Structures are given as C-alpha cells and as structure tokens.
Amino acid sequence: MHLAHYLGLLHRSQLDLAKAFRQVATDHREEPDVFHECHLLASQCEDHAERLKPFVERYGEDAPDEPDRLHGELFSGTRRGPLALLRDLHDLYLMAAECDVSWTMIGQAAQGARDQALLDTVHRCEGETAIQQQWVLTRMKQAAPQALVVAS
Amino acid sequence: MVDRIADPWGPRTPYPSDAAPAASGGDARWPVRVDEFLADGVGADDVDRWVQSASILHSNGDAMDVAVKDGRIVGVRGRAVDRVNHGRLGPKDLFGWQANGSPDRLTRPMVRRGGELVETDWDTAMEAVVRRSRELLDTGPGGWGHFGFYTSGQLFLEEYYTLGVIGKAGIGTPHMDGNTRLCTATAAAALKESFGSDGQPGSYTDIDHCDALALWGHNVAETQTVLWARMLDRRCGPRPPRMLAVDPRATAVAREADIHLAVRNGTNQALMNGLIRLLLHHGWVDEAYVAAHAIGLEELAEVVEPYSAPRVAAICDVPAAEVEAAAELLGTCERLVSTVLQGFYQSHQATAAACQVNNVHILRGMLGRPGAGLYQMNGQPTAQNTRETGADGDLPGFRNWDNPEHIRQLAELWGVDSMKIPHWAPPTHAMQLWRYAEQGSIRLLWISATNPAVSLPDLARIRRILAAPELFVVVQDLFLTETARLADVVLPAATWGEKTGTFTNVDRTVHLSEKAVDPPGEARADLDIFLDYARRMGFSRNDGSPLVHWHDPESAFEAWKQASKGRLCDYSAITYDRLRGGSGIQWPCTDEAPDGTERLYVDGRFTTDPDRCETYGHDLATGAVHTEQAYRAFEPDGRAFLKAARYQPPPEQPTDDRPFLLTTGRTVYHFHTRTKTGRAPQLDRAAPSVWVELSSADAEALGVEEGDVVRLDSARGSLEGPARISGIRPGVVFVPFHYGYWDADADAAGPDGRPATAANELTETVWDPVSKQPLFKVAAVQVTRVAAGDGPAPAPTVGGPAPVGGRVVPTTAGGPAADARSTTEG
Numbered sequence: 005m006h007l008a009h010y011l012g013l014l015h016r017s018q019l020d021l022a023k024a025f026r027q028v029a030t031d032h033r034e035e036p037d038v039f040h041e042c043h044l045l046a047s048q049c050e051d052h053a054e055r056l057k058p059f060v061e062r063y064g065e066d067a068p069d070e071p072d073r074l075h076g077e078l079f080s081g082t083r084r085g086p087l088a089l090l091r092d093l094h095d096l097y098l099m100a101a102e103c104d105v106s107w108t109m110i111g112q113a114a115q116g117a118r119d120q121a122l123l124d125t126v127h128r129c130e131g132e133t134a135i136q137q138q139w140v141l142t143r144m145k146q147a148a149p150q151a152l153v154v155a156s
Numbered sequence: 157m158v159d160r161i162a163d164p165w166g167p168r169t170p171y172p173s174d175a176a177p178a179a180s181g182g183d184a185r186w187p188v189r190v191d192e193f194l195a196d197g198v199g200a201d202d203v204d205r206w207v208q209s210a211s212i213l214h215s216n217g218d219a220m221d222v223a224v225k226d227g228r229i230v231g232v233r234g235r236a237v238d239r240v241n242h243g244r245l246g247p248k249d250l251f252g253w254q255a256n257g258s259p260d261r262l263t264r265p266m267v268r269r270g271g272e273l274v275e276t277d278w279d280t281a282m283e284a285v286v287r288r289s290r291e292l293l294d295t296g297p298g299g300w301g302h303f304g305f306y307t308s309g310q311l312f313l314e315e316y317y318t319l320g321v322i323g324k325a326g327i328g329t330p331h332m333d334g335n336t337r338l339c340t341a342t343a344a345a346a347l348k349e350s351f352g353s354d355g356q357p358g359s360y361t362d363i364d365h366c367d368a369l370a371l372w373g374h375n376v377a378e379t380q381t382v383l384w385a386r387m388l389d390r391r392c393g394p395r396p397p398r399m400l401a402v403d404p405r406a407t408a409v410a411r412e413a414d415i416h417l418a419v420r421n422g423t424n425q426a427l428m429n430g431l432i433r434l435l436l437h438h439g440w441v442d443e444a445y446v447a448a449h450a451i452g453l454e455e456l457a458e459v460v461e462p463y464s465a466p467r468v469a470a471i472c473d474v475p476a477a478e479v480e481a482a483a484e485l486l487g488t489c490e491r492l493v494s495t496v497l498q499g500f501y502q503s504h505q506a507t508a509a510a511c512q513v514n515n516v517h518i519l520r521g522m523l524g525r526p527g528a529g530l531y532q533m534n535g536q537p538t539a540q541n542t543r544e545t546g547a548d549g550d551l552p553g554f555r556n557w558d559n560p561e562h563i564r565q566l567a568e569l570w571g572v573d574s575m576k577i578p579h580w581a582p583p584t585h586a587m588q589l590w591r592y593a594e595q596g597s598i599r600l601l602w603i604s605a606t607n608p609a610v611s612l613p614d615l616a617r618i619r620r621i622l623a624a625p626e627l628f629v630v631v632q633d634l635f636l637t638e639t640a641r642l643a644d645v646v647l648p649a650a651t652w653g654e655k656t657g658t659f660t661n662v663d664r665t666v667h668l669s670e671k672a673v674d675p676p677g678e679a680r681a682d683l684d685i686f687l688d689y690a691r692r693m694g695f696s697r698n699d700g701s702p703l704v705h706w707h708d709p710e711s712a713f714e715a716w717k718q719a720s721k722g723r724l725c726d727y728s729a730i731t732y733d734r735l736r737g738g739s740g741i742q743w744p745c746t747d748e749a750p751d752g753t754e755r756l757y758v759d760g761r762f763t764t765d766p767d768r769c770e771t772y773g774h775d776l777a778t779g780a781v782h783t784e785q786a787y788r789a790f791e792p793d794g795r796a797f798l799k800a801a802r803y804q805p806p807p808e809q810p811t812d813d814r815p816f817l818l819t820t821g822r823t824v825y826h827f828h829t830r831t832k833t834g835r836a837p838q839l840d841r842a843a844p845s846v847w848v849e850l851s852s853a854d855a856e857a858l859g860v861e862e863g864d865v866v867r868l869d870s871a872r873g874s875l876e877g878p879a880r881i882s883g884i885r886p887g888v889v890f891v892p893f894h895y896g897y898w899d900a901d902a903d904a905a906g907p908d909g910r911p912a913t914a915a916n917e918l919t920e921t922v923w924d925p926v927s928k929q930p931l932f933k934v935a936a937v938q939v940t941r942v943a944a945g946d947g948p949a950p951a952p953t954v955g956g957p958a959p960v961g962g963r964v965v966p967t968t969a970g971g972p973a974a975d976a977r978s979t980t981e982g
Binding site for chain 1: 297298300301302578580581582584587588591592595596597775777778779780781782783804807920921922923925
C-alpha cells in the first residue's frame with residue numbers, strides 16, 4: 005500500500021507551504037494584508053500537518069520504499085523588485101494547488117481504505133486549502149494590472 | 157430654553173409602543189419636538205427666509221430648515237414634518253452651521269510655487285490639474301493607474317455620482333475610495349454578505365414598535381443624538397424595550413442598558429459566536445423562517461459550537477452569566493432592533509462580527525416587520541451615497557463588479573465600451589490606494605472634503621506619502637486642513653447651505669438640501685469643480701458627446717436616477733419637487749412604490765439572486781472572493797446567507813512593553829477632524845483639546861490623577877494628553893480621534909516637534925479582510941505619567957468621558973450661548 009507516501013508528501017507540502025507563507029509575510033510586511041493573512045494561513049497549514057501526522061505514522065509502519073521524485077521543490081525564496089509580490093504570490097498559489105490536489109488523492113485513498121477518520125480529516129482541511137488558493141488568487145488579480153501595466 | 161451642550165439630547169417626550177403593532181406599523185407616534193437655535197440677537201420674526209436642508213454633521217439625516225437673514229445663515233430649526241427626527245436636532249446641528257461663516261474659509265484657489273502655497277485664479281489652478289492629468293494619461297496604456305480619487309462622507313449624492321463617472325468612465329481607474337472606508341465599509345460589506353446587496357433592511361420607526369434594543373459597539377448617544385432621543389423616549393414611556401449594549405466603555409448607552417457587556421477590544425466575534433450558540437441550544441430560533449429564507453445553518457451551528465459561555469467569558473473577559481442573560485434577551489423578545497457601529501466596524505473581524513448580528517436577526521425572523529429592525533449604521537452623513545453611486549470601492553446602483561451584465565448596463569448608460577470601466581477586481585480600497593501612492597504608481601491623488609492627514613492610521617506614514625514630491629496632490633476643501641497644507645493644488649469648496657444636492661441617511665431616507673446663501677469669495681460647489689474638470693478634460697461618450705452631460709444638481713440627480721433604476725436603491729420616482737416641503741422619502745421609490753418603501757425584505761426574499769446580487773461573497777476569515785460558479789452552486793434563490801467564522805485573536809496583542817489596548821472614538825460635540833465643529837464656539841468650548849481616558853484601577857496603578865499629563869506610545873508613534881479617569885474597562889485606554897494640528901499652529905500639518913495630539917499617530921495600518929476597514933479599536937500601547945496636571949482634563953463630563961470616583965470635575969455646560977428652544981406639541 006502506497007498511501008503512506010502520499011500522506012508523507014502532503015505532510016511535507018503543508019509544512020513547506022507554511023514556511024513559504026511565513027517568509028512571504030516577513031519579506032512583504034509593507035503590504036499589511038499580505039503580512040497578516042500569510043501568517044494566518046501558515047498557522048492553518050501547520051494545523052493541517054499536525055492533523056495528518058497520526059495517519060503518516062500509522063500507514064508508514066509497513067510502507068514499501070519511497071518512490072523516485074515523489075517530492076519536488078516549488079519555492080526557492082522570496083524575490084526583490086517590482087514584480088516580487090506578484091511572483092511570490094504566484095509561487096504560493098502553485099504550492100497551495102499542490103496541496104489541494106494531494107488532499108483530493110488522499111480523500112480518494114481514504115475511501116478505498118474505508119478509513120472514516122482520515123476522510124473526516126480530509127473534509128476538515130481540504131476546504132481551507134481551497135480557500136487559501138482562492139485568497140492568493142484574489143490578491144494576485146487585484147495586484148496584476150497595477151504591477152504589470154501601470155508601475156514603472 | 158435648554159442648554160444643549162449640557163444636555164445634548166434635549167427634553168424627554170416619552171411614548172409607548174403598540175402592544176401588538178399592525179403589519180403596517182400601527183399608530184405609535186413619536187411626539188414632535190421642534191428644536192431651534194438662532195444667533196444671538198436674532199428672533200424668529202427677523203428671519204428673511206427658511207431654506208430646507210438636513211444634517212451634514214452625522215449620519216442620522218435630521219431634517220432642518222436653515223434661517224437666512226441679510227444673505228447670511230443665522231440659525232436652524234428642526235422640521236416637524238420629517239419622518240426621521242420629528243423636529244429634533246442635535247448639538248452639532250444646532251451650533252455647527254456657524255463654521256460656514258468662519259473667517260479662515262478658503263476663498264481662492266492655491267497652487268504650490270517654490271515650495272509655498274500661493275493664491276491664484278481658478279483657470280490657473282484647474283489648468284495645473286488638467287495638465288498633470290493629461291501627462292499621466294499619455295504615459296501609456298496604464299495611464300489610468302496613476303490616478304487615485306479619495307473622497308468623503310460629506311459630499312452630496314450628485315457630486316459622488318459625477319465623481320464616480322469621471323473616475324470610472326472618464327479616466328477608467330478603479331482607484332476610487334474615500335473616508336467612508338474608515339466608517340461605513342463594514343456596514344456595506346456585512347449587508348452584501350448576508351443579504352446579497354447593500355441596503356438597510358429596517359426603518360427608524362422600528363424603534364417605535366420594538367420590545368428589545370441591542371446596540372453592538374454603537375455609542376448612539378454620541379454619534380446620532382436624535383436616534384438616541386427616540387430610544388430614550390421609548391425607555392421612559394410605558395412598555396419600554398429591554399436593552400443590551402456591547403462596548404468596552406461606560407458610555408451613556410452602556411449606563412442606560414439593562415445588560416452591558418464591556419468586552420475586551422477585538423473579541424466581538426467570540427462573543428457573537430457564543431450568543432448564536434446559545435440561541436441555537438435554547439431553540440430560540442424561528443425554524444420556519446430559517447427553513448424558508450436562509451441557507452448555511454448547518455455550517456453556522458458547527459462553527460459556533462465550541463463557543464460555550466464559559467469559553468466566551470474567558471476570551472471576552474465578561475461574566476458568563478451576563479453572556480447568557482444577553483442571549484436570553486435576544487432569544488425571548490418578540491420585536492428586536494439591532495444597531496451596529498464602530499465598536500464592531502473598526503475592530504478585529506469586523507465583517508464577520510457584523511454578519512453575526514445579521515444572523516441573530518435571520519435566525520429569529522426579526523426582519524421586514526414593524527419593530528424587527530436591523531441597522532448596520534453609517535458613521536458619516538452622506539456615506540450611504542458614496543456606496544450607492546460608486547464614488548468609493550463600489551459600482552453605481554449596487555452593481556456587481558464581477559457580473560459582466562452589470563458592467564454592460566453601465567457601459568450602455570455611459571456610452572462607453574465595457575472595457576473602459578475597470579472591473580477585473582473589486583474597486584481599489586482606500587488602504588491599497590494609499591499603498592500605491594506610497595510606492596509611486598499612483599501619481600495624482602485628488603482628495604475631496606476629507607482630511608486623511610488626521611483620520612488615517614499611522615499618520616507619520618500618511619504625511620510622508622502626501623509630502624513626497626513625485627505625488628501630485630489636489631485637495632478640495634473649505635479650510636486649509638492638515639491635508640491641504642501638503643497639497644500641490646488647493647481648491648476652495650462651497651459647503652452645506654451654500655450649494656444644492658441630496659443625501660440619504662441610514663434608514664434610506666433621501667433629503668434635499670438647498671442652497672441658502674452664496675459661498676464665500678470664489679469658493680465653488682464641489683459639483684461645479686467636478687463638472688469643470690470633466691469639461692476641460694473633454695471626457696466623451698463613444699458618439700463624441702460629453703460623458704458628463706449634466707450641468708447642475710438637479711440634472712445630475714436625474715442622471716443618477718437612470719443609473720439606479722431597477723436596482724435595489726431605485727430613486728426613479730423621486731424628484732427635487734417631491735422632496736420639497738414635506739418629509740424625506742425612503743428608497744426604493746418607484747412608480748410601483750411612489751411614496752417610498754419603509755422596510756426591505758418584508759416577504760423574506762433577499763437580493764441574493766446571482767443575476768441581481770452585488771457580490772458573489774467572500775470567505776469571512778480571509779476575504780477570498782467566491783467565484784460566480786461557486787456562488788451559483790449555493791442556489792441562493794432569494795434566501796439570506798448565514799455566514800460563519802471562527803474567532804481569531806487580534807493581530808496586535810498587549811505585551812510587557814505595551815500592556816494596554818488603545819481604542820479611539822468620538823465625542824458628541826465633534827465631527828471627524830473638527831474642521832467645522834472646532835470652529836463653532838459652543839462645540840469647541842465643550843471639548844477643546846485631546847484627552848486620554850483611563851480606568852480608576854489603571855490610574856491608581858500608574859499613580860495618575862485626574863488631569864495629569866500622560867504619554868501613550870505604540871509601535872507607530874506617541875501622543876500626550878491629560879488623563880480623564882472614566883468608567884472604561886481596565887486595561888483599555890481611549891483617545892478621541894478629532895484632534896489634529898490646524899488650531900495649534902497655522903502652518904502645521906503634523907506635530908512638528910510638539911507632543912502629538914492626533915490619536916492616529918498610534919494606530920496601525922491593518923484592515924478587515926472583507927470590508928477593508930482599518931482597525932482603530934485594537935492597538936497595543938504603553939501609558940506613562942509625564943507631569944502633574946493643572947486641573948481636570950479638558951474632556952466633557954457628558955457621555956463616555958463622564959468622570960468616576962468622586963473627583964470634582966466641573967460639569968460640561970454651554971451657558972446662555974448654548975440655549976436652544978425646544979417646543980413640544982400639546
């Protein structure tokens with residue numbers, strides 16, 4: 005059973021996303037909404053990771069070796085310059101999308117494994133991940149015309 | 157005669173409710189009491205003529221007539237026939253008009269030359285603005301994005317609509333907002349989230365019929381004195397309503413209430429979740445109403461479930477038994493009136509908490525019938541009209557920026573392409589607009605009738621932005637305000653009494669305010685300034701004819717009627733003539749409802765149809781925008797949304813270094829940054845300068861006596877003022893936000909080395925994720941005693957700053973200069 009690997013993947017992705025949210029918050033503190041929102045969402049991601057942990061451990065006991073290229077880096081730090089905010093939010097969006105699709109896969113697997121507790125956890129968290137994506141997109145859509153067309 | 161400084165609310169006229177009001181509202185009638193104040197030595201017989209108007213110094217919409225003698229305003233009198241005030245006026249109405257005649261009114265335009273503002277003529281000033289506008293538009297396809305318009309809550313409807321059309325269809329910029337973002341944005345946001353559209357459900361006559369009143373962060377006694385008089389008159393009459401107040405301060409409202417919850421600042425959402433949980437647990441729910449008219453009950457119940465009374469008591473620091481008592485008051489009444497204002501709107505989780513008040517009314521079926529009224533209040537007199545006409549972060553006629561059909565309607569009306577009208581995202585909110593100016597992508601900022609150099613958070617930053625040489629600042633105002641002192645062009649404006657236009661109060665009552673006298677010198681009506689700019693810029697429709705094709709207030713009103721037709725705020729059957737002589741009229745006013753509409757949603761059908769709604773909604777915790785697709789999936793079908801959110805701790809918490817929580821607010825005697833009220837002698841004397849309110853316990857711990865000078869320090873800045881020991885909750889300090897620098901030093905835009913007096917030196921640039929309203933009610937500060945005082949603090953003894961602890965403080969009084977006539981019928 006390979007579920008453990010996907011659980012591990014999502015667990016790591018959630019922690020990576022939390023870290024990225026906090027770094028974007030810190031480096032864009034001049035944008036107060038980004039600063040506060042990103043810290044809030046980082047806490048959500050950490051909470052998701054915490055909720056996943058018991059399942060990672062339970063399914064990890066008898067898991068086969070981890071397959072190749074399971075996890076890929078999506079974030080290599082914040083940027084500077086006129087497009088920094090947009091590009092950094094763009095990264096966050098893709099990282100949240102990675103988590104979002106992982107929640108969907110794990111939800112499918114939880115049904116296959118008849119694991120109600122895992123399914124409940126998926127239902128508890130996947131909506132928040134979807135809203136995280138939506139928030140990042142909302143903020144980017146607002147910023148894009150000014151950043152791409154107006155600012156010099 | 158009544159000293160209306162000593163008694164801002166005037167004599168009581170008690171009245172009963174109907175025991176069982178008829179569906180039409182029954183016959184309970186608030187008695188008429190006509191208030192009048194005339195200048196010294198002027199009798200009613202001396203007045204040449206009375207000119208119809210309404211109040212411009214608060215949002216209640218109190219109708220009045222302006223007395224004119226020898227071409228000058230000499231007084232005011234409340235209009236007995238008006239549905240809003242039945243003749244009453246508050247102290248700001250009675251005395252505030254004197255500022256019109258102030259000797260330091262701006263009478264000529266000014267431009268900056270060699271670093272100094274110098275007087276010039278209108279042609280020179282307007283051409284400077286037009287030249288800069290053209291240069292910026294010519295910079296490329298993103299020229300529109302260099303323009304920001306920051307307006308007010310004190311202009312007239314016709315002016316806002318004209319400004320909105322200039323910005324949205326002339327320049328094509330989404331960067332339009334105003335001071336209303338600081339006062340009323342959450343009211344609009346909460347109404348949109350719950351009911352699909354802005355628009356107050358209730359009517360002021362609900363006060364006449366209710367059996368319970370809940371005031372949520374609303375110090376109505378100092379913000380809308382005449383509304384408070386109506387409530388007090390019910391409280392003094394037979395069958396008085398029970399009353400709940402939520403406020404960290406011991407205001408006049410809190411002292412009158414049966415239950416006062418002095419919650420810790422920033423915890424409203426926890427309180428509301430707890431109250432709703434108790435309503436659900438006790439079954440204090442109109443199940444049939446909810447089943448037929450609401451969606452989201454299941455999620456709401458799940459979200460509020462963890463908020464037990466003991467947990468809420470711990471978060472909010474109020475007794476659990478009082479939380480339970482408040483829930484019982486809300487749950488067992490038959491006709492509930494709720495009002496909400498800055499204690500919720502300017503606090504943490506503003507929209508979420510305001511939506512929970514809506515939820516109380518939805519759950520209890522307390523909407524659309526006499527006595528069951530909900531008012532998401534406005535702070536400023538004409539704030540409602542910025543929201544309706546789209547001079548702020550909204551589109552005209554409560555249209556939805558994300559609905560292409562709504563944009564098409566505007567494009568057709570304005571004769572421009574849909575692409576011209578910015579609608580790729582919500583219109584830019586004020587805080588973002590200032591951020592773009594700070595970053596340098598907004599390069600022309602046009603500020604009309606407001607004073608952001610005193611009213612916005614973190615003033616040191618705002619002064620820095622305004623003073624930057626790259627930013628071309630146009631200020632249109634009556635006086636050389638702190639903001640105007642930093643402008644590149646200053647345009648002298650006419651004000652209330654000197655120009656004609658309409659405005660709308662919180663219960664949708666539209667009033668006409670007619671020109672009574674000429675403006676001083678060369679000052680011009682704001683409408684005329686906007687019309688002049690549009691003409692000089694040559695803004696046109698696709699067919700080449702002028703975009704702004706109206707030429708005076710009445711033709712502007714007629715143009716607005718077209719924009720409003722068919723929308724919830726439908727003005728189409730109102731005319732200037734119909735507004736003359738009688739009472740104001742409540743919108744929607746259409747051929748089908750020619751006398752206006754007293755209550756919205758009487759049939760429980762809300763404005764949530766996807767093709768009609770003003771928004772597809774937001775996630776309350778983050779402000780993430782819902783897509784049209786997601787919204788349609790709710791299948792709202794005219795039902796209201798029961799929106800839910802967990803409590804989150806506020807962003808700034810007290811620390812060892814800054815152990816106190818600051819909250820800011822107003823006094824009954826002043827409006828905004830005192831540009832007018834500070835120039836009315838009776839009002840100025842009642843509250844002449846800044847003070848700091850402390851609780852007895854904190855004062856004792858700090859060794860502070862009444863009147864001692866204390867300094868407040870936050871992460872942004874500091875302020876000094878004499879201490880008033882008041883009934884505020886321990887751990888919280890209050891500073892009124894009115895006191896800038898214009899009267900300390902004729903040239904000062906800021907403290908300039910002296911101790912600061914503006915509360916917003918301390919506040920943080922942070923805002924609610926949905927309404928984008930800044931948080932003025934939650935900032936961590938340190939309090940330090942600086943020096944002994946030379947007498948009591950200059951704070952009034954009336955309202956929130958009432959002294960406690962037996963210290964002898966002279967009672968606030970206006971003396972003979974503040975004597976006003978109050979005439980009661982019968």
